Amino acid sequence: MKKMLIGLHLGNGYGSSPGAWRFSGVNPQSYTSYDARVQQAQAAERGKFQFIFLPDGPGAIMADIESEAPNFNLDVMMTLAAVARETEYIGLVATGSTTFNEPFNLARQYKALDIMSHGRAGWNAITSSGNDVAANYGKIIPTSAERYGRAHESIQLIQALWGSWGKDAWIHDQKTGYFADKDQIVPINLQGKFVGSRGPLYIPPSEQGQPVIFHAGGSPNAHELAGRFANVVIGAAFTIEDARAQRNAFRESAERHGRNPDEIKYIAGLMTSIAGNRREGLDRRIILTQHLFPQRVSYLQQMLGIPLNDKDLDSPLSQTLLNAARPSPYDPRSSHALKIAKEGWSLRDIIAHGVIDYHPVIAGPGIEPADHMQRWFEAGAADGFWISPDVNFDGIDAFVNEVVPILQQRGLFHQDYEGKTLRENLGIPDQYGVDPRV
Amino acid sequence: MKKMLIGLHLGNGYGSSPGAWRFSGVNPQSYTSYDARVQQAQAAERGKFQFIFLPDGPGAIMADIESEAPNFNLDVMMTLAAVARETEYIGLVATGSTTFNEPFNLARQYKALDIMSHGRAGWNAITSSGNDVAANYGKIIPTSAERYGRAHESIQLIQALWGSWGKDAWIHDQKTGYFADKDQIVPINLQGKFVGSRGPLYIPPSEQGQPVIFHAGGSPNAHELAGRFANVVIGAAFTIEDARAQRNAFRESAERHGRNPDEIKYIAGLMTSIAGNRREGLDRRIILTQHLFPQRVSYLQQMLGIPLNDKDLDSPLSQTLLNAARPSPYDPRSSHALKIAKEGWSLRDIIAHGVIDYHPVIAGPGIEPADHMQRWFEAGAADGFWISPDVNFDGIDAFVNEVVPILQQRGLFHQDYEGKTLRENLGIPDQYGVDPRV
Ligand SMILES: Cc1cc2nc3c(=O)[nH]c(=O)nc-3n(C[C@H](O)[C@H](O)[C@H](O)COP(=O)(O)O)c2cc1C
Ligand SMILES: Cc1cc2nc3c(=O)[nH]c(=O)nc-3n(C[C@H](O)[C@H](O)[C@H](O)COP(=O)(O)O)c2cc1C
Numbered sequence: 001m002k003k004m005l006i007g008l009h010l011g012n013g014y015g016s017s018p019g020a021w022r023f024s025g026v027n028p029q030s031y032t033s034y035d036a037r038v039q040q041a042q043a044a045e046r047g048k049f050q051f052i053f054l055p056d057g058p059g060a061i062m063a064d065i066e067s068e069a070p071n072f073n074l075d076v077m078m079t080l081a082a083v084a085r086e087t088e089y090i091g092l093v094a095t096g097s098t099t100f101n102e103p104f105n106l107a108r109q110y111k112a113l114d115i116m117s118h119g120r121a122g123w124n125a126i127t128s129s130g131n132d133v134a135a136n137y138g139k140i141i142p143t144s145a146e147r148y149g150r151a152h153e154s155i156q157l158i159q160a161l162w163g164s165w166g167k168d169a170w171i172h173d174q175k176t177g178y179f180a181d182k183d184q185i186v187p188i189n190l191q192g193k194f195v196g197s198r199g200p201l202y203i204p205p206s207e208q209g210q211p212v213i214f215h216a217g218g219s220p221n222a223h224e225l226a227g228r229f230a231n232v233v234i235g236a237a238f239t240i241e242d243a244r245a246q247r248n249a250f251r252e253s254a255e256r257h258g259r260n261p262d263e264i265k266y267i268a269g270l271m272t273s274i275a276g277n278r279r280e281g282l283d284r285r286i287i288l289t290q291h292l293f294p295q296r297v298s299y300l301q302q303m304l305g306i307p308l309n310d311k312d313l314d315s316p317l318s319q320t321l322l323n324a325a326r327p328s329p330y331d332p333r334s335s336h337a338l339k340i341a342k343e344g345w346s347l348r349d350i351i352a353h354g355v356i357d358y359h360p361v362i363a364g365p366g367i368e369p370a371d372h373m374q375r376w377f378e379a380g381a382a383d384g385f386w387i388s389p390d391v392n393f394d395g396i397d398a399f400v401n402e403v404v405p406i407l408q409q410r411g412l413f414h415q416d417y418e419g420k421t422l423r424e425n426l427g428i429p430d431q432y433g434v435d436p437r438v
Numbered sequence: 439m440k441k442m443l444i445g446l447h448l449g450n451g452y453g454s455s456p457g458a459w460r461f462s463g464v465n466p467q468s469y470t471s472y473d474a475r476v477q478q479a480q481a482a483e484r485g486k487f488q489f490i491f492l493p494d495g496p497g498a499i500m501a502d503i504e505s506e507a508p509n510f511n512l513d514v515m516m517t518l519a520a521v522a523r524e525t526e527y528i529g530l531v532a533t534g535s536t537t538f539n540e541p542f543n544l545a546r547q548y549k550a551l552d553i554m555s556h557g558r559a560g561w562n563a564i565t566s567s568g569n570d571v572a573a574n575y576g577k578i579i580p581t582s583a584e585r586y587g588r589a590h591e592s593i594q595l596i597q598a599l600w601g602s603w604g605k606d607a608w609i610h611d612q613k614t615g616y617f618a619d620k621d622q623i624v625p626i627n628l629q630g631k632f633v634g635s636r637g638p639l640y641i642p643p644s645e646q647g648q649p650v651i652f653h654a655g656g657s658p659n660a661h662e663l664a665g666r667f668a669n670v671v672i673g674a675a676f677t678i679e680d681a682r683a684q685r686n687a688f689r690e691s692a693e694r695h696g697r698n699p700d701e702i703k704y705i706a707g708l709m710t711s712i713a714g715n716r717r718e719g720l721d722r723r724i725i726l727t728q729h730l731f732p733q734r735v736s737y738l739q740q741m742l743g744i745p746l747n748d749k750d751l752d753s754p755l756s757q758t759l760l761n762a763a764r765p766s767p768y769d770p771r772s773s774h775a776l777k778i779a780k781e782g783w784s785l786r787d788i789i790a791h792g793v794i795d796y797h798p799v800i801a802g803p804g805i806e807p808a809d810h811m812q813r814w815f816e817a818g819a820a821d822g823f824w825i826s827p828d829v830n831f832d833g834i835d836a837f838v839n840e841v842v843p844i845l846q847q848r849g850l851f852h853q854d855y856e857g858k859t860l861r862e863n864l865g866i867p868d869q870y871g872v873d874p875r876v
Contacts (some may be wrong), residue, residue, distance in 0.1 A: 021610065021617065028610040032553045032642065034523065058546070062625070062641045065618045075550030081519030082554065085472065103540055104574045108496070112513030115470045116520065138634020172459065172466040177729065179459065180503045187500070196576025202499045202508040204470065291615065322487040363789045 003414050004377045004401035004407070005384025005426065007051040007093070007234075008396065010079070012069045015395055016271060016358075016388035019288040020414030021069045026393045031069050034082045040392045041083040044090055047400030048416060050425045051091030051122060052077060053214075053234060053386050059132035061189035067291065077109050084117035084285070091422035093122035093214055093232075094183075098151040100128055100137050103195050106154070107161040110211045111203045117138060117422035123158075124214040124234060125225075126149050126270070128129040145254060146194075148221040155213065155229045160188040162210035163434040164200030180204075186434065194376075208421035209432040218246070227253020231428050232265045234386060238332045243268045243381035263428060268382035269359030272369050273390045279361030282352040288390060296351045303327065303334040303356070308334055313348035317341050368401025373436060374412055441852050442815045442823025442845070443532070443703060444488040445672075446482040446834065448517070450507045451475055453833055454709060454796075456827035457726040459507045464831045469507050474632065478496075482528055485838030486854060488528030488863045489560060491672060491824050492517060497570035498596040503700045515547050522555035522622040529860035531560035531652055532671075536589040538566055538575050541633050545599040549641045555647030557859035561596075562652040562672060563663075565589050584632075586659040591630035593667045594649065598626040600648035602638030617652045618642075624872065629730045646859035649871040656684070665691020669866050672824060676770045676798060681706045681819035701866060706820035707797030710807050711828045713835035719801030720790040726828060727790070734789045741765065741772040741794070742779070751786035755779050771795075771827070785794065797826060804840025811841075812850055823874045 005205035013030035014020035021028055032037040041052050054076040061070045063345045073079050073228040076094035084092055092113060096106050106123070114121035127147035142150070166184030188199035211279065214232040215226035226233050233250050237243035243266070251261035273288075275281035275370075289296075297310035304325040306317075322342055327334030335353035345353065353363025362369045369387075389395025418424050423431075451468035452458035459466055467476040479490050492514040499508045514532035522530055530551060534544050544561070552559035565585035566572065572579040580588070597723050604622030626637035653664035654672040664671050671688050673683035683706070689699035711718035711726075727734075735748035742763040746755075755763075760780055765772030775793035783791065792799025800807045807825075814820045827833025845851035856862050861869070 019615075022612045022615055023869050026612075028612050031610070058640055061638065062620065062623070065623060066620050067615055067617055069617055070639055074553055074641050075546050078519045078547065078550040078554055081516045082523050085520050085523065099539055101543065103541075104576055105539065105543075109513050109516065112516040115512055116472050116516055135636035137540055138629055138636070172469070174460045174464075174466050177457075177460055177505055177814065179505055179507055182500065182504050185500070185503060191576055198573035198576070200499065202496055202510055290797050 001411055004373060004382070004412050005050045005267060006047075006413065007053045007091075007267060007384065007386040008040070008049050009074060009386050009388040010037065010040060010052045010054050011071055012390070013040075014069055015391035017273075017285070017288045017390035018068055020290055020391045023288060023391045023393065026391060030393075032040050032074065035077065036392075037073075037079050037082055038086045040396055041087055041090060043396040043400060045087050047396070047404045048414060049090055050384070050424065051093045052083065053124070054093040054094040055124075056132050057097060057126075057128050057130065058107055058136060059130045067325055077113065080113055080121075081116060083223075084120070086115060089120075089417040089420060089425070091120050091411070091425060093118050093124055093212075094217070095124040095126055097128045098125055098154040099135070099142065099147050099384075100355045103154045103157045104161065104197050106157040107201055108203065110158075111162055111201065111206070114206040114208065114211045115203060117147060119423070121206070121211040122214050122232065122422055123211050124216055125151065125155050125229065126216050134232060144219065144221055150194035150224055151225055152228070153195050155225070157188070157190050157192070157195055157197055159210065159213075159229070160190060160434045161197060161201040163432060164188055165204045166434040167205055167209070170204035181251075188434065205432055209430040210421040212428065214420050214425065223253040225252050226264065227259070228257045230264055231426065234267055235382070236269050236359060237381070238336065240376055240379045240381040243376060246380065247381060247383070265383035265426065267386050267390065268370065268376060269385045270372065271354060271357055271361045271388045271390065272361045272395060272399055272403075273354075273361065273363040273403055274366055274369070274395065275363065276365060278364040284347050285352040285363055285390065286348060293348065293351060296345065296356050300337060300351065303331050303337050308347060312384065314346050316344045316346050366398070367406055369399070369403045370406040370410070373407065374410065377412060379422045439849055442811065442820070442850055443488045443705060444485075444851065445491045445529075445705060445824040446478070446487050447824050447826040448475065448490045448492050448830075449509055449511065451478075451830070452507055452574050453829035453831070455711075455726045455828035456506055456730055456830045461726060461831065462830045464829060468472045468831075470512065474830075475511075475517050476521055476524045478589060478834055479528060479840060481834040483525050485834070486843045486852060487820070489531045489860065490521065492532040492564070493498050493562075494533040495535060495564075495566055495568065495571050496574060497568045501837070507765070513868065515551065516855065518551055518559075519554060522551060522558065527855040527858060527863070528558065529560055529650075529863060530555050530558050531562055531650075533562040533564055533654070535566040536563055537580065537585050537590040538571070541592045541595045542599065542635050543640055545596040546641065548596075549600055549639060549644070552644040552646065552649045553641060557861070559644070559649040560652050560670065560860055561649050563589065563593050563652055563667070564654050578719040580655065582659055586663055588632035589663055591633050593663070593691065595626065595628045595630070595633055595635055597648070597651075597667070598872045599637050599639040600633060600665065601870060602626055603642045605643055605647070605870040607849060608642035619866070643870055646861040650860050650864065661687045661691040664688050664702065664741055665697070666695045668702055669864065670705060673704055673820070674707050674797060675819070676774065677813055678817045680770060681814060685821070687788065703821035703864065705822045705824050706814060707826065708810065708823045709792060709797045709799045709826045709828065710833060710837055710841075711736055711792075711799065711801040712807070712833065712840055713801065714803060716802040720787050723790040723792065723801055723828065724786060731786065731789060735785065737794055738775060741769050741775050746785060752784050754784055755788075765848060804836070805844060807837070807841045808844040808848070809844065810843065811857055812848065815850060
């Protein structure tokens with residue numbers, strides 16, 4: 001039976017909920033603590049997660065800095081380097097923008113990570129889309145066509161650099177004095193419209209040959225890029241229908257590029273607040289996010305098209321209001337928000353359900369995320385999930401102890417790592433040499 | 439009494455001598471071994487070295503790849519990340535080219551290293567000068583004026599990003615919910631001719647405030663750049679006179695920029711082959727480099743302006759030849775080569791003395807490098823030395839066990855680390871905030 005894949009979102013060290021840095025038990029210095037990051041990755045490895053995923057793309061920080069930690073890792077590659085040496089099996093995946101990096105620098109850094117981790121590196125090859133990010137580079141953001149044009153060239157070039165040493169090129173035979181086989185090392189000499197490189201790279205293959213390409217993005221340009229190059233897509237979808245449509249778009253693009261659609265895995269997002277029961281889960285989320293309630297009430301008004309009073313958080317919405325509510329067509333989370341409201345929860349609890357969050361939110365006992373994941377997986381909506389615990393400090397362990405065993409019992413998740421490389425654990429073939437597809 | 443500084447050159451994992459990868463006892467896979475790098479850094483830390491230095495700037499590799507390892511680290515920052523977590527005191531310094539990196543990316547990576555190492559990072563801010571390096575970026579090398587123009591802007595901008603969080607900006611008070619003090623975080627809004635950034639960076643100060651600026655380069659442009667920004671200069675000089683002239687050029691430039699010249703430390707290079715006595719040292723170097731002898735004999739011919747026969751390595755040069763020899767004015771090593779030849783060594787031993795190497799070479803017992811270093815230090819030729827052992831596997835330990843104690847006994851080198859940050863150990867003040875000099 002096909003099994004699902006699970007990744008852990010490793011961000012700023014605290015967790016993905018606002019207020020996580022203040023939560024009880026959390027070290028307030030986790031933002032700068034590499035010990036914390038390593039422990040969190042180790043917790044995910046205990047749970048047999050296939051990978052950790054570190055988003056990147058640092059934009060403006062001033063708006064919320066007085067009350068919130070920036071969402072970023074101090075530096076994703078430095079974090080992965082630390083984790084690489086203190087874990088053994090888990091895949092190490094970070095975003096590296098094709099828009100604001102020299103391809104040669106990306107190539108060597110991810111390949112070095114791949115060597116250092118003995119074949120566990122993945123590169124989330126994205127285009128940056130925020131003008132606030134561009135401003136940190138003294139630039140404005142290029143058009144989508146330019147960004148994706150540069151992305152196609154960059155990935156092609158980087159894969160060629162990775163493949164520039166053949167599988168057995170590195171001889172290192174002390175007796176004969178033969179260090180490397182020149183015939184198996186090829187300069188790449190690629191010069192495109194946006195980027196170029198002579199090569200070769202100076203790094204031999206890792207245990208998996210070269211890093212795995214991930215992608216994250218929602219536009220037709222993103223489908224096209226991922227269909228050509230990616231093995232894994234980091235997705236964001238609120239409903240099974242939406243996720244399935246996204247997954248199919250990527251699969252179809254892979255087919256158009258002459259690939260087997262099963263070579264591209266679509267990974268949906270999920271945020272968890274695991275607790276003994278629903279009530280405790282909601283209370284946990286209320287503690288975390290209560291400072292944001294006024295703002296979220298006003299946002300919920302727009303989602304439902306009805307007036308709401310942030311001074312009266314204790315009452316459920318009146319029948320009159322519920323009848324008048326119209327889910328906004330501009331926010332895909334609106335129907336779910338209305339469904340929760342109709343269940344009779346108080347305004348506070350409606351919001352605590354996470355109806356205004358980046359991904360579906362499950363607040364409750366371990367069986368609830370397990371059920372959610374099974375439902376989506378069996379509906380063809382995802383090949384796996386990337387988990388954003390509300391608070392990493394205890395939220396990763398909770399997932400590992402309470403969700404993973406259920407998924408394993410149900411035969412939905414592997415009992416143990418299949419191997420030591422990311423490719424083995426994702427079930428995709430090793431890759432050596434310059435990509436035959438390009 | 440003023441003490442000298444010592445750094446370790448950490449390159450490709452084998453050592454700085456050709457043939458090091460084949461030497462007895464060496465793991466031939468050290469090129470890709472992060473364990474080896476970490477052990478080597480730990481060995482230097484046992485010897486109280488102030489820093490390890492990782493050059494970078496990967497150019498063409500094809501010419502020697504059949505018999506020699508590339509001189510590069512797989513990725514200098516990934517190596518330093520590994521070392522940071524497995525050492526406690528030693529400074530972590532790597533080259534990062536201002537020519538082929540986005541300043542914002544350099545800023546965050548070195549600052550992350552500084553956080554991760556608790557204040558031990560240094561950035562060797564250089565301009566790339568090789569067309570073979572430029573080709574890996576699909577470019578040709580810019581003019582010196584352009585390279586140094588971009589370097590000035592990049593360092594200014596990066597120091598501003600590093601300083602964009604004031605010393606006490608990061609509050610992280612869980613009780614009050616106050617994460618950071620907005621008034622102590624300043625966007626930088628620098629836009630130059632070559633690079634720009636809005637900032638601020640999203641990383642608070644480290645235990646030393648921010649990384650230390652190093653520089654390496656020999657031109658007047660290099661003096662100017664280092665005099666403005668650098669605290670340490672990584673040098674290369676073959677004689678006391680040459681080193682003193684270089685050191686003075688940097689000191690004078692610092693003064694022109696309104697700084698105390700003692701704020702800039704000139705570090706001379708030294709290659710060591712430590713052995714029980716001179717004969718054993720030479721034999722060690724013969725084993726390492728004998729495959730290069732034909733090539734080196736022909737080079738020595740040019741240095742001395744006399745015909746030499748690479749089939750007769752066992753004899754000293756005849757008196758007739760010695761009388762005819764004229765040290766080449768184009769190679770600063772020529773007089774030293776002639777001096778060694780006149781001592782009566784065989785042609786093989788003359789070359790084994792390292793008369794054709796990147797730095798002065800000492801082959802012999804520990805007291806010889808100690809004497810060399812004392813002489814240079816007391817002559818005002820250097821504030822310290824960066825050591826390139828022939829073979830790292832045993833050459834670092836040999837230096838630590840046999841040279842360091844002599845220097846300590848003579849009061850020339852510290853007995854122990856002064857503190858835990860690189861700035862403390864170099865004797866330079868912490869740096870917070872946007873650099874007042876710019
Ligand atoms: C789930 C998900 C994760 C993403 N992660 C990142 C990231 O880590 N860094 C980043 O700069 N952009 C990230 N993006 C943004 C995309 O790379 C892209 O810029 C954005 O979706 C705009 O897409 P488009 O240009 O294809 O329309 C992410 C997008 C999605 C959907
Ligand atoms: C001792 C020393 C170390 C150097 N290390 C590096 C290095 O690690 N990476 C690099 O690209 N260039 C390095 N360089 C080269 C200089 O950065 C510079 O490009 C070169 O000396 C040309 O200098 P100029 O442009 O000032 O004439 C080094 C130079 C010296 C003298």
